[in-house]
Amino acid sequence: xxxxxxxxxxxxxxxxxxxxxxxxxxxxxxxxxxxxxxxxxxxxxxxxxxxxxxxxxxxxxxxxxxxxxxxxxxxxxxxxxxxxxxxxxxxxxxxxxxxxxxxxxxxxxxxxxxxxxxxxxxxxxxxxxxxxxxxxxxxxxxxxxxxxxxxxxxxxxxxxxxxxxxxxxxxxxxxxxxxxxxxxxxxxxxxxxxxxxxxxxxxxxxxxxxxxxxxxxxxxxxxxxxxxxxxxxxxxxxxxxxxxxxxxxxxxxxxxxxxxxxxxxxxxxxxxxxxxxxxxxxxxxxxxxxxxxxxxxxxxxxxxxxxxxxxxxxxxxxxxxxxxxxxxxxxxxxxxxxxxxxxxxxxxxxxxxxxxxxxxxxxxxxxxxxxxxxxxxxx
Amino acid sequence: xxxxxxxxxxxxxxxxxxxxxxxxxxxxxxxxxxxxxxxxxxxxxxxxxxxxxxxxxxxxxxxxxxxxxxxxxxxxxxxxxxxxxxxxxxxxxxxxxxxxxxxxxxxxxxxxxxxxxxxxxxxxxxxxxxxxxxxxxxxxxxxxxxxxxxxxxxxxxxxxxxxxxxxxxxxxxxxxxxxxxxxxxxxxxxxxxxxxxxxxxxxxxxxxxxxxxxxxxxxxxxxxxxxxxxxxxxxxxxxxxxxxxxxxxxxxxxxxxxxxxxxxxxxxxxxxxxxxxxxxxxxxxxxxxxxxxxxxxxxxxxxxxxxxxxxxxxxxxxxxxxxxxxxxxxxxxxxxxxxxxxxxxxxxxxxxxxxxxxxxxxxxxxxxxxxxxxxxxxxxxxxxxxxxxxxxxxxxxxxxxxxxxxxxxxxxxxxxxxxxxxxxxxxxxxxxxxxxxxxxxxxxxxxx
Numbered sequence: 001x002x003x004x005x006x007x008x009x010x011x012x013x014x015x016x017x018x019x020x021x022x023x024x025x026x027x028x029x030x031x032x033x034x035x036x037x038x039x040x041x042x043x044x045x046x047x048x049x050x051x052x053x054x055x056x057x058x059x060x061x062x063x064x065x066x067x068x069x070x071x072x073x074x075x076x077x078x079x080x081x082x083x084x085x086x087x088x089x090x091x092x093x094x095x096x097x098x099x100x101x102x103x104x105x106x107x108x109x110x111x112x113x114x115x116x117x118x119x120x121x122x123x124x125x126x127x128x129x130x131x132x133x134x135x136x137x138x139x140x141x142x143x144x145x146x147x148x149x150x151x152x153x154x155x156x157x158x159x160x161x162x163x164x165x166x167x168x169x170x171x172x173x174x175x176x177x178x179x180x181x182x183x184x185x186x187x188x189x190x191x192x193x194x195x196x197x198x199x200x201x202x203x204x205x206x207x208x209x210x211x212x213x214x215x216x217x218x219x220x221x222x223x224x225x226x227x228x229x230x231x232x233x234x235x236x237x238x239x240x241x242x243x244x245x246x247x248x249x250x251x252x253x254x255x256x257x258x259x260x261x262x263x264x265x266x267x268x269x270x271x272x273x274x275x276x277x278x279x280x281x282x283x284x285x286x287x288x289x290x291x292x293x294x295x296x297x298x299x300x301x302x303x304x305x306x307x308x309x310x311x312x313x314x315x316x317x318x319x320x321x322x323x324x325x326x327x328x329x330x331x332x333x334x335x336x337x338x339x340x341x342x343x344x345x346x347x348x349x350x351x352x353x354x355x356x357x358x359x360x361x362x363x364x365x366x367x368x369x370x371x372x373x374x375x376x377x378x379x
Numbered sequence: 380x381x382x383x384x385x386x387x388x389x390x391x392x393x394x395x396x397x398x399x400x401x402x403x404x405x406x407x408x409x410x411x412x413x414x415x416x417x418x419x420x421x422x423x424x425x426x427x428x429x430x431x432x433x434x435x436x437x438x439x440x441x442x443x444x445x446x447x448x449x450x451x452x453x454x455x456x457x458x459x460x461x462x463x464x465x466x467x468x469x470x471x472x473x474x475x476x477x478x479x480x481x482x483x484x485x486x487x488x489x490x491x492x493x494x495x496x497x498x499x500x501x502x503x504x505x506x507x508x509x510x511x512x513x514x515x516x517x518x519x520x521x522x523x524x525x526x527x528x529x530x531x532x533x534x535x536x537x538x539x540x541x542x543x544x545x546x547x548x549x550x551x552x553x554x555x556x557x558x559x560x561x562x563x564x565x566x567x568x569x570x571x572x573x574x575x576x577x578x579x580x581x582x583x584x585x586x587x588x589x590x591x592x593x594x595x596x597x598x599x600x601x602x603x604x605x606x607x608x609x610x611x612x613x614x615x616x617x618x619x620x621x622x623x624x625x626x627x628x629x630x631x632x633x634x635x636x637x638x639x640x641x642x643x644x645x646x647x648x649x650x651x652x653x654x655x656x657x658x659x660x661x662x663x664x665x666x667x668x669x670x671x672x673x674x675x676x677x678x679x680x681x682x683x684x685x686x687x688x689x690x691x692x693x694x695x696x697x698x699x700x701x702x703x704x705x706x707x708x709x710x711x712x713x714x715x716x717x718x719x720x721x722x723x724x725x726x727x728x729x730x731x732x733x734x735x736x737x738x739x740x741x742x743x744x745x746x747x748x749x750x751x752x753x754x755x756x757x758x759x760x761x762x763x764x765x766x767x768x769x770x771x772x773x774x775x776x777x778x779x780x781x782x783x784x785x786x787x788x789x790x791x792x793x794x795x796x797x798x799x800x801x802x803x804x805x806x807x808x809x810x811x812x813x814x815x816x817x818x819x820x821x822x823x824x825x826x827x
Binding site (some may be wrong): 006034038041043045046047056063064066069072078079082083084087088089114123124125126140141143145151152154159164165169173176182186228231239243246251252254255257258264265266267269270271273280283284290292309313317327332 | 392398450454465467469471473474475477479481482484485494510511526531539540542544546547563565566569586588589606610611612613619620622624651652662665666672674675676679681683686687688690691692693694695697708728729730732735741742745746756757766775779781782784785786787789790793794797798799801805813821822823826
């Protein structure tokens with residue numbers, strides 16, 4: 001009887017201990033889901049507030065209750081002035097029009113200096129086209145494994161999913177040195193020109209010089225690579241598609257394997273930098289601890305500074321000893337009311353608590369130079 | 380890093396020593412000359428001449444008086460906003476024309492991560508990527524507007540914004556193209572350029588969700604546009620999940636105001652996510668039911684896979700690490716066989732917290748666990764350390780981090796097999812340094 005009771009007690013205790021350990025294992029400080037039960041959208045972890053802390057950070061939960069509110073409602077004009085984005089469905093896209101030919105002229109005047117003729121790009125500036133966009137789109141499966149391989153063509157025509165982005169970007173970001181300077185019509189014209197050099201068709205129609213682009217036609221543009229992206233973020237399931245996408249490591253190359261021994265056969269296959277690689281840096285790499293050389297044309301040190309530091313600074317750094325502090329503009333302006341000659345005379349022959357020449361044996365000329373420095377440094 | 384360079388460096392050091400001792404002689408003379416004069420002034424202490432106490436056997440840095448020990452330093456009125464020692468002048472951001480889009484207004488200046496200690500990047504060394512130059516915004520003329528699918532749109536001055544309860548967090552910001560130029564082959568004989576498109580700081584600001592509590596987010600609001608007020612008017616689309624989790628608007632960086640290079644007066648902070656998403660010079664947040672398709676969500680900041688499909692809206696920078704000592708800039712050429720040396724580095728994950736780091740001395744064939752050290756925080760740089768007895772032999776030195784989301788850094792081969800070589804962004808394959816027998820360090824990739 002006793003034995004079995006004891007067994008039961010042990011079993012219960014064990015069960016309780018197991019239960020405790022299960023509670024411990026369910027770590028409430030870190031989670032794969034948000035409070036609403038949805039998976040963390042980037043595939044990672046979130047750190048809910050638990051016992052007044054999120055991860056290692058304490059927080060005042062009362063501070064985040066929503067009772068604090070500042071600011072004011074913007075006027076409709078204010079919102080209109082700042083709401084500059086253009087969305088794929090045409091939200092934010094104004095009425096207006098411009099022809100390919102007009103776009104060509106504006107391009108020559110304002111864009112070609114960086115993007116070169118016909119948007120060919122160069123000197124680091126992006127190309128706006130690399131030929132027919134529909135053909136270019138087909139290169140997106142290209143991988144440069146071998147030195148002679150052609151890469152994928154990543155430009156507006158072959159790659160961008162939406163034309164709205166181009167309209168928005170040209171008007172608010174271009175020309176690079178003078179953004180926000182193009183009218184709606186000029187923007188339509190430049191968009192028309194960019195579509196034409198990419199040989200993009202609207203409703204089956206090629207954009208020749210006379211083609212006039214307007215809002216209605218613009219909204220019919222279907223970019224060649226419209227379906228070239230994942231996860232699918234449009235529509236009512238956009239967010240959920242992203243959550244699912246990042247929940248699967250295979251989609252983005254996530255690895256969960258941790259090999260510790262003999263992780264590959266034989267000696268390592270090594271890829272090295274070809275030649276000197278990219279090694280022109282500004283400034284050049286150096287880990288020396290050295291003072292930079294004074295720049296050419298920089299101001300030379302005042303000839304009185306060194307002697308001042310050695311002989312006068314102890315009293316004149318602050319006004320604690322009754323001396324006018326170097327750097328104290330007002331004090332020196334007041335002293336100089338007596339005239340520069342008198343100030344220098346006082347420095348050489350002494351005044352109040354200051355001994356002649358501050359107790360040094362410096363020459364009169366040197367003392368005069370020091371005074372010049374002190375005045376210069378107090379301007 | 381060849382012998383010729385080393386010899387010329389020695390020459391320079393020698394000539395510097397000679398020059399210094401010349402200066403010292405001059406200084407001693409000056410000091411002796413002014414001795415009697417100085418004695419007249421009771422406030423001045425006589426200069427001690429160490430030379431009387433020894434016979435010149437030893438390091439002049441110890442035996443000789445130094446200028447800084449025998450004269451005044453700068454008064455406290457000097458450099459009221461402090462600057463680093465001029466002797467640290469080589470610790471600086473760096474650029475290369477090959478990383479610019481035509482000019483230095485749309486370019487990047489990278490962080491000298493080999494010179495940093497701990498997990499905080501000083502503000503002047505924080506990497507800077509901009510698309511239309513570093514804007515210098517007038518604090519008094521800057522506004523934050525929140526509108527779109529909210530019950531009550533809002534506009535805030537900067538003073539008003541800073542009235543909200545603040546939070547401070549330590550997070551890295553990493554350009555998703557960090558390491559991106561090396562998808563197909565190592566390119567940079569430098570850690571600063573190979574891995575320095577990132578930095579880490581303590582940020583202070585407000586949770587966006589705290590401001591939204593007052594505005595009333597409409598249920599159909601799914602995406603937020605964040606837009607900068609600089610020349611590029613750069614916008615990015617953020618899913619509402621992040622906005623309501625830990626997204627912040629920050630004005631403080633390591634205890635002071637954001638630097639202009641980091642978006643003064645305010646920037647968006649999305650812990651762990653692509654640096655490009657954390658819009659600088661932030662002026663406008665707009666909520667919508669559909670994504671915005673901003674310019675940096677097209678041919679840029681999307682990752683092309685061999686299937687021809689590109690990952691758009693690629694949010695978190697995945698688990699990653701790099702050994703910062705040794706590295707090409709800080710080689711082991713001064714070590715002797717038998718020296719015990721610390722292998723040190725940085726690990727980080729935008730998906731969570733670093734759980735551990737492994738070290739390999741043979742290019743990733745066999746691994747040993749390193750120690751973490753210091754603070755270990757979510758979406759923050761984490762230091763790791765491994766003590767090694769230097770044998771004077773060639774090594775392939777690799778690090779491999781893992782995070783609490785369960786992710787482990789892939790080998791270069793695993794990563795290429797999974798997503799090809801044309802992704803440009805989000806490259807987190809294991810980084811390897813080749814340490815040669817004479818201690819030089821080279822940037823390599825192991826393809827096994």
